[in-house]
Each structure stands twice: as structure tokens, then as C-alpha cells.
């Protein structure tokens with residue numbers, strides 16, 4: 001009964017709340033509102049959609065104005081704005097609901113709402129997001145396997161102003177720029193089965209290398225995964241080098257087939273290290289075996305730029321289980337799970353301790369929530385490794 005009441009309340013909440021999007025004038029769909037012609041605002045989650053509906057968020061007919069690019073300075077950082085509503089960004093003047101920015105906290109992703117609106121139970125529940133690039137100036141020529149994730153922020157979505165580091169060796173874009181996209185899949189603990197994608201026009205500046213990106217491959221789940229009874233990472237089983245974004249839980253052209261309680265995420269679990277993905281170029285590796293649980297580890301090529309050797313060391317997954325597990329967790333989920341798939345733009349909330357789903361993973365009916373968190377804690381802990389330490393991990397086999 002309580003569940004029914006809560007679901008009813010949720011259904012009458014205003015549209016302008018929840019989810020998240022990357023907002024910038026260079027994006028596709030910058031001016032799409034909840035009435036143009038359907039509610040396909042950039043913040044709406046992508047799930048159970050046809051390819052045309054999810055690819056570029058269905059916004060290819062809403063391109064940016066000529067000359068609007070998101071600049072990517074090679075070897076430097078960029079700041080993106082990610083928010084649950086356009087009115088919470090610097091671009092509020094074109095938001096139908098006006099300015100809703102939080103005067104007390106400009107970094108607030110979703111003013112007037114709690115963090116469940118952007119699908120997290122707290123900092124230790126963040127799963128990361130990434131920016132992808134395709135070296136094609138016409139978005140209509142871009143295919144899903146053209147996109148390579150070139151930078152990751154493992155603690156995303158958490159602040160409206162979100163920093164990304166651009167690899168130093170990014171080559172220049174063709175005439176007319178490149179095509180980029182923001183990708184995010186949130187934790188299973190605060191919502192479910194949602195992909196996020198916002199395309200935008202981008203351009204690399206200050207390039208010092210002309211070596212192209214390698215053909216991006218599908219990322220493999222290879223990190224420690226205690227929630228699924230996998231206590232050790234399997235570094236040989238990781239995908240190294242350029243990797244595609246996750247395409248998950250839509251009706252067509254998925255490249256990920258994980259279940260609802262094992263979302264593919266942009267962190268060490270899939271060998272997406274935090275920061276610039278410095279190993280995505282054709283010359284990044286001198287040895288790159290096919291991944292397998294017992295495969296030999298790849299060997300990074302000795303390329304000149306020192307930036308290439310530190311952050312791209314891929315064995316950050318090979319860490320012991322975290323000891324810094326967050327204490328008590330408040331379950332954000334109070335509503336009843338909907339057992340069938342919904343085709344609306346509203347968030348699908350699911351019960352995190354669904355006994356059926358967990359039983360399928362042999363965890364019993366009372367799983368420890370500590371297990372769920374340890375993988376994410378591990379991912380964040382790995383970013384504190386000193387570069388020298390990363391090197392020693394790399395050579396441990």
C-alpha cells in the first residue's frame with residue numbers, strides 16, 4: 001500500500017526534475033523541451049528505445065548552430081556542466097522553466113531535489129561517466145563502434161561542474177571538427193537500467209601528435225566484483241586500449257548485455273581508469289593479446305610523451321578488496337519495483353535487495369550491502385595510487 005502511494009506521488013512530481021544531461025550549446029538537442037514534439041529532453045533516460053530513438057538521444061535533427069564546438073585542449077582539463085535540468089546550468093536563459101540554479105551551491109546538480117534525482121545514494125555509490133569521440137565531422141556518419149571513450153570521471157554525476165582530462169596525444173580533428181558524446185550509466189542502487197547519451201560537436205586543440213586512435217573495442221567486465229561473488233580482478237580479461245561506450249538496455253544495437261543489477265559502469269570494473277584514457281592510440285601498445293582470464297598482460301609501447309606511461313597503466317583493477325567500506329547505508333528505495341519494463345521517461349526504481357535477482361547470483365536473500373559498495377570504493381581508491389605505484393602493479397606478473 002505504501003508503495004502504491006509513493007508511486008502515485010512520484011507520478012505527479014513536475015517534469016523538470018531528475019536524471020541528468022551534459023549541457024552545452026555544441027550539443028544535439030540543446031533546445032529540445034518537454035513539448036518538442038514529445039518529452040525527449042536531454043536529461044531523459046534512454047531505455048527500451050529503438051536505435052533512432054536512443055542514438056544521439058534522437059536529437060540528430062536538432063544540431064548545434066554552426067561554429068558551436070566544445071573545445072578539447074590536448075593534455076589539459078575541460079569543465080563540463082552536468083545537471084538534471086537546463087535551468088540548473090549556465091544556459092538557463094533558454095530553459096522554459098527559467099533559472100533554478102542553487103544560489104547557495106552553484107555546483108548543485110539538481111536544485112530542490114535530493115541526490116536520488118541523479119541516481120546515487122552518496123559519493124561511494126558513484127559509478128562514473130565518460131566522453132567519447134569519433135573522428136568524423138558529420139554526426140550522421142558516426143556509427144556506434146566509431147566512438148572511443150577518451151576521458152572518464154569516475155565520480156560522476158556528483159557536481160554540476162565536472163572536470164575531464166583530455167589525453168595529451170589526441171590528434172587533430174578533420175576539417176569541420178569531430179563528433180563527441182557524453183555517456184553515463186548510474187549505480188543499480190538508485191534506479192535502474194538507464195543509459196544516458198548526449199551528442200555534441202567537439203574539436204581538439206593544441207595537438208602535438210597525429211597518430212590516430214585505435215579501433216575501439218567492447219569493454220569487458222574484469223575488475224573485482226564482490227557483489228557477484230567475484231573477489232579478485234582478472235587483469236588479463238580486461239579490454240585494453242580504445243574502448244567503445246556502453247550501449248545497454250535498449251531495443252536495438254546494444255553492445256552490453258549485463259542484467260539490471262550489474263550495470264556496465266565507467267570505472268575500474270571495466271578497465272576505464274579515472275582521467276584521460278592515454279592508451280587509446282594506434283601506437284599505444286607494443287603487445288596487445290586478446291583478453292582472456294589467463295591471458296598475458298599487454299605491454300605499453302615506449303612512446304615519447306611521459307603522459308602516456310603513467311595514467312594509462314591498466315592494472316589499477318588489480319587491487320585487494322577495499323577496506324574503506326562505507327558504514328550504514330540508507331536505502332533510497334522505498335517504492336515498489338515494477339516487474340515489467342516501463343516505456344516512459346520516468347525513472348524506473350527497483351528494490352536493491354530483490355531476493356529473486358540476488359538469488360540468481362547465489363548471494364542468498366540477505367546480501368550484505370557492503371559488498372555492493374566495495375567495488376566502487378576500490379575504484380575510487382585506485383585513483384589515489386601514485387604513478388610509481390601504478391608501475392609496480394603493472395609488473396607484478
Ligand SMILES: [Cu+2]
Pocket residue numbers: 018019020045119191194346347348
Ligand atoms: Cu533517471
